[in-house]
Amino acid sequence: MFRISLKASTSLHNAARQCLKAQAGAICRPDIDHWEIRKAMNDITAEDLVPEPRIIFAAFKACRRLNDYSLAVRYLEAGQWKCGAKKSTIWPWVLQEIKPTLSELGILTPEEMGLVS
């Protein structure tokens, strides 16, 4: 019984990974539009994970292509919220990884914008 449940959990894990790859891949498409970037962001936020820096990069690139600044900031806020209780351990690392892209594109974090009270 233990072996069966172990197999089930690994296959579930794999399925989740596949789903995430598909969604991350969806974001990386160069011809993405408003509808799809938002659907992908909502779906990735619905998963039980903090978005990795590579997903955030792809989201920023897509926002830049679509000329939507506020969406980038919104996704940063969503990423912070996904950290949950562990925000102080996870988020500084994520921020450090994405800082070059932030300064390159001129995106301010929600704290810098004064949106976080």
Added chain:
Amino acid sequence: MNRHLIRMALRATRAPQRTVSSSSVCCHNVVLDQKLRDEIHPKIGNREIVGFGINGSASYVDRCEFPCPAIRFKETTADIEKLREKEKGDWKTLSLADKKALYRASFCQTYSEMNAPTGEWKVILSCILFVLSGAGWMLIYIKKFVYPPPVSTLNREWQEQSLQRMIDQEQGHIRGVASKWDYEKLEWKK
């Protein structure tokens, strides 16, 4: 309304058409036919539909789990149009006020505003305490004005005499009251 946006989404996701064309991404890709436009837009006004949202209906909701609602928050005005033109350029040229204005044009509340404490617990606690105190007042009233006087057998003197009679009659002399009384020393057994 859900099925309309889902149908729209299916139209928008017809990838082969898009990958064939080499034109740049168009911003207004959510194209509604006249029937849908007549149905949806009177309810949402001049606001741009931008995505699927939570469930496919063209409404605005602030939810932590869904960062991107289906429509922008504010209606498209001339000022916002100007900002959007500016947004097409380098974002470093946008001032802080511009960036804030763009955010508020698309979204109503920030995440911290969504999650801010409302103080509702004070209202709830005060209501509970109010009801409990009301119950306390009712208790006092009923005891004073409603209940008949307590029976005469409930006072201390009567109870002591009762106990004395039980001992005199040796009631419960095996395991009961009298078994705990020492008849020689005339006191309770230790």
